[in-house]
Amino acid sequence: MASAVHLTSAVALAGRFPALSGVDLSVDHGEVVAVVGPNGAGKTSLLRLCAGLLPLSSGQGSVLGHDLVEDPAGVRRGVGFLGHAPALYDELTATENVRFVLRAAGLPVSRGAGALERLGIGGRIARTPVGRLSAGQRRRVALAALVAKCPALWLLDEPHAAMDPAGRELVAALIAEASVQGVAVILTSHELALARSLADRVVSMAGGRVSRIFEGQRSAPDDCRDDPGALGAPASGVAARPTPVPTLAGGAHVA
Amino acid sequence: MLRDAWLVAGRDLRIEARSRVALWQVLPFALLALVLFAFALGPDRATLASAAPGLFWVAVLFSGVLAVHRSVAIESGEGTRDGLRLSGLDPAGIFLGKAAAVALQLAALEVVLWLGMRVLFGVTIRAIWLAVAAAALATIGLAAAGVIYGALSGGLRVRETLLPLLVLPVVAPVLLAASRVWSAAAVGAVGAGESWLRILGPFALVYLAVGVVVYGPLLEAG
Structure with missing residues (x-):
């Protein structure tokens, strides 16, 4: 199977200035790649390029x-x-925001409720306009929309930002589940230890270039990748490999 | 495309219903403009009645700029423009949906303004179908042109001040034609009104067509 992402000498401009200056990167399906580097290194630009936004x-x-x-x-x-910045409409509730994303993608809106529940956005919070939610809750809603959409490539720009410890564990669990199901994940982080614990590979960037690539610490036995049901129940800690949930497993990936 | 337009129009109208900006800011502004025009012209009913159609459409025009500004602001939130680009929605559908939402808000505003004008200026319309046709075409034209120029200015920091400068000169023909049609409709001069109506129709069609074609590139450029 071809790589989920394949870049060769990729150059992208932000205005007149190069945001990426000759990036070579390949990411396989089911692989988690963390991109680290200082501010202005090109991490977000790399994600935007892969999203077709740059x-x-x-x-x-x-x-x-x-x-x-x-x-x-x-x-x-x-x-x-x-x-x-989560792509949400402040005046709409969490449920309405997720439904809009699903309807726009031509997907059944029934996927939304499970995704929101999975992200801890249920009951009264789900019916509250997102403009009144905290930054962490807004991030969870945006993540719920992504999970419900079930794309084949996740591009997460500092997904742990504004998240509490429980939220961080949840993000780690979702990434692990997605990977098990063949979703490629590229995430950025300023925290090297966290990035290593989540990723199969860590890409270090500086000045719009890939300066170094090294192995991550995520444990992913091959037999578990082929058999999601063999995975144990979620445990605390970012290295945990939780059981896939219907939210992710229910629908085909959008590719 | 129509499915996407329906989705976007519903979203924009829901957001407006929640924020109530149209109800508590745009509508009072339009009514205030009408009252101030009446103050400026004096108490003579004949003068007010003859100037009423022009004043009505000036009030609609200024209020329309506010409504378009609100429509642009929906897509100017943190990350929402990127979200829209990634949504899979047809840009032409997005344009039509946004224009429809603005047009519906303007139509509601026009009904209230018309009632206000009847009370303040004592104006009556004899050829109602003519006035309704002109209002429908003018509203569509204003909404379509507004959404296009709104998208053009949407990515700029100075969009608040730039938008009226871009939109008002472009929609001047709508102001002129709609005012003339309404003046003719007020006295029942259908023939005179119909000739001006022929300007409003093509204006609306041209801007709808232009919007369908250019909204995608404008969304990308923003």
């Missing part, structure tokens, strides 16, 4: 089999992007 200026790139230059619309259909 045009490829030179080099070559394909995401989920769609060429970044020839078919950016195809790329966008298959990815889920959690940016710094």
Whole structure:
């Protein structure tokens, strides 16, 4: 099977200045890659390029089999992007926001309730306009929309930002579950230890280039990847490999 | 495309219903403008009645800019523009949905303004179908042009001040034609009104067509 993401000498501009200066990266289906680096290193630009939001200026790139230059619309259909700022409408409730995302993607809205519950957004909170929720709760709602959409590539820009410890564990569990089901995940983080614990590989960036790639510490036995049911119940700690939930397992990935 | 338009229009109207900006800010502004025009013209009923159609459409125009501004603001939230680009929605459908939402808000505003004008200026309309047709076409044209220029200015920091500068000159023909049709409708001069109506129809159609084509690139450029 082809890589979920394949970039060769990828250059992308932010205005007149290069945000990415010749990035080579390949990410397989089911692989979790963490991107670390200082501010301005190009982490967010890399995610935006992979989401089809930042045009490829030179080099070559394909995401989920769609060429970044020839078919950016195809790329966008298959990815889920959690940016710094959650793409939510303040006046709409959490439920309405998730339903809008699903309807826009042509997916059944019934997926939304389970995803929100999974992210701890239920009951009264789900019926509250997201503008009144805390930053962490808003992030959970945005993540619920992504989980409900079930894309084949998750692009998570500092997914732990504004999250409490329980939220961080939940994010780690969701990433692990997604990976088990063949979803490729690229996430950014400023916390190297956290990035290593979540990822199969860690990509260090500086000045818009990949400066180093090293192994992550995520334990992922091959037999478990092929048999999600063999995984144990969720435990505390980011290295835990929880049981897949219907939210993720229920629908086919959007690719 | 129509499914996407329906989805976006429903979302925009729901957001407006929740925020109540149209109800508590745009509508009072329009009524206030009407009252201030009446103060400026003096108490003479004949003068007020003859100027009423023009004043009505000026009030609609200014209020329309506010409504468009609100529509742009929905997509200017943190990350929402990126969300829309990734949503899978057809840009033409997004444009039509946003224009429909603005048009419906303007139509509701026009009904209230019309009632206010009847009370304040004592104006009556004899050729009602003519006035309704002009209002429908003018409203569609204003909404379509507004949403296009709103998207054009949406990514700019100075959009609040730039939007009226872009929109008002463009929709001047709508102001002129709609005012003339309503003046003709007020006295029952259907023939005179129909000739101006022929300007409003093509204006609305052209801006709808332009919006369907350019909204995608404008969304990307923002």
